[in-house]
Amino acid sequence: MQLLLDISTNIPPSLDNFAAGKNEELVALLRQIATRKAPEHAVYLWGEFAVGKTHLLQALALCPPARYIDHTSDDADFLYDEKTTLYLLDDCQKLSPEKQIAAFNLFNDIQENKDFLVVSGATPASIMPVRDDLRSRLSWGISYHLHKLTDQEKMEALKKMTQDKGIPMAADVLPFLITRYPRDMRTLSAILDALDRYSLQTRRTVTLPLLREMVQANQLPLPG
16 A cells, blocks of 8 residues: 555645535634634544544644644654644544643643644543543543545545546546545545546546556556
8 A cells, every 4th residue: 555655645635625524514613723713722623543634634734833743743842832823733542641741731831822722533532541631631622523424425525526627537437446445535535646647648538447557557556
């Protein structure tokens, strides 16, 4: 799957290329946070793997002055900076005990200065496996369960991408992608982008034979 990861890094996450599905209310709030005009200053969003939590936080990180933080970030990233007005803490459940303390202190500084905070986790805040004091901070603001897209919603989102980009595509390609490749939207949109580039280079419509040609050329992983 390494090829897909390499492709995905070429597509910057944004609120515009996030397929919202049942999460439209959350995305609308995050758009307000992006402009620092939201009524809520603290948001906790949670959901299972590959539903788009990191995508959303990294998209907001492109709305400066903002700072993206996760369990691999340096200790200095957990220190409050008066020039930063939006803090984004991803995968809170992965924080080490030391970084949980740092996050707790950062949360207090953010609240005191009335800045914005968006945190993601794998579980509801009430059962997050972190320190009690940090768990209580996760409940400060509004909480959203990030809903997984249905296959039909993914199909509609991918179809819209092909229409927006003007990609000529055979009708059987999208159902093939949905059933034979990993179903997270970042991966699927990355494959779609790669197919688009290859079709432009070869001046051909995106078809299953073209996709298989890319697989044989080691430009896409084998479908499952």
